[in-house]
Amino acid sequence: MTGAFEVREYDARGRLGELAVPRRGLTVETPALLPVVNPHVQTVPPARLADFGAEILITNGYILHGSEDLREPALERGIHDLLGFDGAVMTDSGSFQLAEYGDIDVTTPEILRFQRDIGSDIGTPVDIPTPPDADLERARREWGTTRERLDRAAGVETGQMLVTAPVQGSTYPELRQRAGREAAETGLDVFPVGAVVPLLNEYRFADVVEVVVAAKRGLGEAVPVHLFGAGHPMMFALAVAMGCDLFDSAAYALYARDDRYLSVRGTEHLADLSVFPCSCPVCTEHTPADLRAGEEERRHRLLAEHNLHVSFGEIRRIRQALGRGNLLELVETRARAHPAMLDGYRRLLAEAEWLEGTDPVSKGAFFYLSAESASRPEVHRHHQRLTRLDPTGSVVLTDGEAAGDGDFEERWRVRPPFGPVPPALSDAYPLTAELPGQRDRQAIAAAAEGVQRLVEANPDVAFTLRHRDWSQSALAVVPERVTTEDTSR
Numbered sequence: 001m002t003g004a005f006e007v008r009e010y011d012a013r014g015r016l017g018e019l020a021v022p023r024r025g026l027t028v029e030t031p032a033l034l035p036v037v038n039p040h041v042q043t044v045p046p047a048r049l050a051d052f053g054a055e056i057l058i059t060n061g062y063i064l065h066g067s068e069d070l071r072e073p074a075l076e077r078g079i080h081d082l083l084g085f086d087g088a089v090m091t092d093s094g095s096f097q098l099a100e101y102g103d104i105d106v107t108t109p110e111i112l113r114f115q116r117d118i119g120s121d122i123g124t125p126v127d128i129p130t131p132p133d134a135d136l137e138r139a140r141r142e143w144g145t146t147r148e149r150l151d152r153a154a155g156v157e158t159g160q161m162l163v164t165a166p167v168q169g170s171t172y173p174e175l176r177q178r179a180g181r182e183a184a185e186t187g188l189d190v191f192p193v194g195a196v197v198p199l200l201n202e203y204r205f206a207d208v209v210e211v212v213v214a215a216k217r218g219l220g221e222a223v224p225v226h227l228f229g230a231g232h233p234m235m236f237a238l239a240v241a242m243g244c245d246l247f248d249s250a251a252y253a254l255y256a257r258d259d260r261y262l263s264v265r266g267t268e269h270l271a272d273l274s275v276f277p278c279s280c281p282v283c284t285e286h287t288p289a290d291l292r293a294g295e296e297e298r299r300h301r302l303l304a305e306h307n308l309h310v311s312f313g314e315i316r317r318i319r320q321a322l323g324r325g326n327l328l329e330l331v332e333t334r335a336r337a338h339p340a341m342l343d344g345y346r347r348l349l350a351e352a353e354w355l356e357g358t359d360p361v362s363k364g365a366f367f368y369l370s371a372e373s374a375s376r377p378e379v380h381r382h383h384q385r386l387t388r389l390d391p392t393g394s395v396v397l398t399d400g401e402a403a404g405d406g407d408f409e410e411r412w413r414v415r416p417p418f419g420p421v422p423p424a425l426s427d428a429y430p431l432t433a434e435l436p437g438q439r440d441r442q443a444i445a446a447a448a449e450g451v452q453r454l455v456e457a458n459p460d461v462a463f464t465l466r467h468r469d470w471s472q473s474a475l476a477v478v479p480e481r482v483t484t485e486d487t488s489r
């Protein structure tokens, strides 16, 4: 069953969309966060999750299948009634247990039929999560096995239940891309990028970006993508900018049970907090000292509630940024939380050409917030555009206010990081960008590259560049035939 996913709006590769869940007769707004519910240990009762903003949750079909206490009630009452949750329910298959313990005792058709029989809305086959840095031979072999299971899954009678097709391939971008393409070809419904948890745990965000971008290239734009195991709100914006639509958070409960407090800037330990830097109901009604003094179960529940508030708050903020076209500015802000996040953001910007493929031509405003802004897809797009413009005769390119003297047929401004701005486009996005008064090296370097593009595309035009104190390394990019004048001298 395909066609259940619709994208309303893009920003970079991020999308605002809707996932139709036919079995439940409802539609989930994406990006969406799925709290993970452990059938045996419920830190926050599932019936209350909708209060935090959950439209969909995920629980473990494999645990239910093997549980003496819960298996029969799940089959008799159905999973929604058992958990007391009215929204959509996705179920996992035991692949995580397979990765942790090396062996599980169900086949893909068995576990899919069980998930169907308990009323799951989105079911999962048993894939093989190949860990990062596995050897290539193993990664290929295990993907081959997963792929066979996906083909088998596509043949199981699952009714209206959507079925996932996980994308594996360890840390090999080419294999991830192929796996993405082959997963999409199965015609299944939802596409988790699997086995990234070890990378997330080690803060290897640049590797996460590499793996996800490769999977996305293979999957294409038509399908919903789930970043499996990505539950820390610090990295939601980055993951959305790469085109991930669904996230699951076990972190809200696992961290709480370890007395850890999530924020969009990282993780704090309750013992280290003297105040709660948050305005959610938990943090306004309690103090860290109050929680530390209370009993354990209450403390864990309240911490989990805060963790949920913070996680869903970030999802709403991301949706708003997507609608306004400033998602990359949010990513840029989040990238300041940790050097490893900055690595991830820089790795993403190295894919500016790919990001630009779905980035809207016009948005609200472009804020230049750091040197990384010079590598944004909007700058890349303007540079591409410069190769298609055809000024005539003699052109002066002026970095700064006055064009100065001289007899020129055309007078263009230069705006770092974009470079030359044709007069007709000076009021168009992104050339209306808000820029800091003090320019950085990356902005000037990008502007010089823009000059180079324009000059090389127009060999018959005479160019003069009036710049303000550009460095030798920036000027080295400007073709030699351009007359340069430093107006700051």
Ligand SMILES: [Zn+2]
Pocket: 276, 278, 279, 280, 281, 282, 283, 284, 306, 309, 310
């Ligand atoms: Zn809070």
